Amino acid sequence: MIHLSKTAATEVKRLRAKHSHSDALLHLGVESSGCSGLSYTMGFDDSIAPEATVCESEGIKIAIDPQQSKYLNELTLDYSEDLMGGGFRFHNPNAAQSCSCGNSFSARE
Numbered sequence: 001m002i003h004l005s006k007t008a009a010t011e012v013k014r015l016r017a018k019h020s021h022s023d024a025l026l027h028l029g030v031e032s033s034g035c036s037g038l039s040y041t042m043g044f045d046d047s048i049a050p051e052a053t054v055c056e057s058e059g060i061k062i063a064i065d066p067q068q069s070k071y072l073n074e075l076t077l078d079y080s081e082d083l084m085g086g087g088f089r090f091h092n093p094n095a096a097q098s099c100s101c102g103n104s105f106s107a108r109e
Helices: 006-017 066-072
Strands: 025-032 038-045 053-057 060-064 076-082 085-091 095-098 104-107
Touching (some): 006 060, 006 076, 006 085, 025 066
Parallel strands (some): 025 060
Antiparallel strands (some): 025 038, 038 104, 053 060
């Protein structure tokens, strides 16, 4: 299950409103890259693979590929703004180590 903070949900809804289909699902994933080995991916999908796991948080439907759920289970997605601008923050209990950028991590074995 993925958890969205209220501020993250508000920002996702704002971004989704700019998408060609306002009912698109938020797709979260990981890819091999970044300083620590894995980086988070986010985007909107009009359709999802039949095997994808779909959960809902704060009224947002979130799709995750089953092979990546071990990296994202119980992840909390937050959004905050500071003097440098706004950005999503990933709080991942499955991360053994995170890069200082906050977007890259290595997974627990």
